[in-house]
Amino acid sequence: MGINHNLEIQKLLLQRKQVDDIRAGIKILKQAIQIADAHQDIDxxxxLRLRLMNEEADLFECQESFPAFSWLLEVYDANPGYFDDEDFLWFYNMMFTSCTANASISKQQMLDIAEDYKNKLIKASFSLRSYYHLLVLFYIRTKDFEKSLEFLELGKGEVIDSLSGGSNIVWEKEIKIGNLLALDRIDEALSEIREFFFVRDKHNxxxxxxxxxIAFYYSKINDHENALEYLEKGIELYDHDGLYKTNSITTTKAMYMxxxxxxxxxxxxxxxxxxSSWGEEIEDFSLFYFSKFAAVIFRDGGKGKLSLSPRLSVYREDDNYDFAVLHEFYKNKAFELADKFDIRNENSWQRDEFERLLVNKYVE
Structure with a gap:
């Protein structure tokens, strides 16, 4: 019986390789998971659950990943030393990021998760640097930028390891710039960014x-000359590097839009x-970030042809769209999510910023 279920799973994985659509692929993986669970095959x-989480991350969704990770966490804790610690902790790190993007998960729940991650790092003899990275992100998402900077500095006092090294070192620099801008410390932010002017091939x-x-910051304070200067630098990089066609910087691309x-x-x-092709089932934070900027680009009304996914609730078969309708749709969605995040974060930061964006204009 063991051989049969192994072959059945391998057959499904082969079928998965032949399918281009990620959602269809996730359905196949769920079938394989059912077979594994029916045979109590924890390996x-x-x-299979790690594969599923990886695939769903490419959709910016987390509907299947949360229950999958709950199972992983239970099995990992029940079988100490059986699974690779680094693989598991890497996915734990990824799931914490998804938690911060979910408006329904409270601040205390996120802190409890981070503390559990910390304990697992210590038990597996890893550095605490990646734990501090989680807290840095937590305080950014809950809009306490001073705290985020504080934990960023604490993290730098920890050893760089496989869970906190590589691209995360560059990430630390970008995060520091974002925090400084949020605190209106523009001169310090510009000082931090200087190396990116000279090492573009490494930090593209x-x-x-x-x-x-930085362009966005200057735009918010109506310093349009500087905003345009930095926007042009961004356009130069965007036009000359195919990396910017990938999914990894979708929120930045929404700001770019x-x-x-x-x-x-x-x-x-x-x-x-x-x-917009990502649909309306993506994580709350990504949907909010996209919606608030989409609301602005359609605020002037008008009509036009757009090629949109039929999965969108605003989809029209004739491809003819009333931009005023799109504006109202995204404005309502953005306010709904802004209020959810503000309630969770115990401040009014998201609604306040969105209201400012709606009236911000540039007149030559």
């Missing part, structure tokens, strides 16, 4: 994100078409 159960994605964050619209540049509707 396959563990492996980070430079693109940082330039746009907004800046192109504000400053009368081409391409923002094409970016809207691309980003």
């Amino acid at each position: 396959w159960g563990f492996d 994605i980070t430079a693109f994100c940082a330039y746009l964050e 907004y800046l192109l619209y504000i400053y009368g540049k081409e391409g923002y509707l094409e970016l809207y078409e691309e980003l």
Whole structure:
């Protein structure tokens, strides 16, 4: 019987390789998981759930990943030393990020999860640097930027290991820039970004994100000359590197879409078409971030043709869209999510910023 269920799972994995659609692939993986669970095969159960979480991450969704990870956590705790600690903790780190993006998960729940992650790091003899990274992100998402900077510095006192090294070192620099901008410490942010001017080949994605964050900051305070300067630097990188067609910086691309619209540049509707294709089932934070900028680019009304996914609730078969209708749809969605995040975060940061975005204009 063991051989039969192994072959059945391997057959499904082969079938998965032949399917391009991620959602269809997830359904196949769920079938394989059911077979593994029916045979109490924790090795396959563990492996298949990690695959499922990886695939769903590419959709910016977490509907299947939360129950999958709950199973992983229970099995990992019940079988100490049986599974690879680094693999598990890497996925734990990823799931914490998803928790911060979910408006329904409370601040205390997130802190409890981070503490459990910390204890597992200590038990497995890893550095606490990646634990501090989680707290840095937690305080960014809950809008306590001073605290985020504080834990960023604490993390730098810890050893760099496989869970906190590599691209995370560059990430620390970008995160620091974002925190400084949120605190209106523009001179310090500009000082931090200087190395990205000279080492673009190494920090291309980070430079693109940082330039746009600074352009966005200047735009918010109506310093349009500086905003345009940094936007142009971002455009230069975006046009010359295919990496920016990937999914990893979708939230930054939403900001890019907004800046192109504000400053009368081409391409923002094409970016809207691309980003809207993710649908309305993505994580709360990604949907909010996209919706608040989409609401702005359609605020002037008008009509036009757009190529949108039929999965969208605003989809029209004739591809003819009333931009005023799209504006209202995304405005309502953004306010709904802003209020959810503000209630969770115990402040009014998200609603306040969105209201400012709705009235921000650039006049040459």
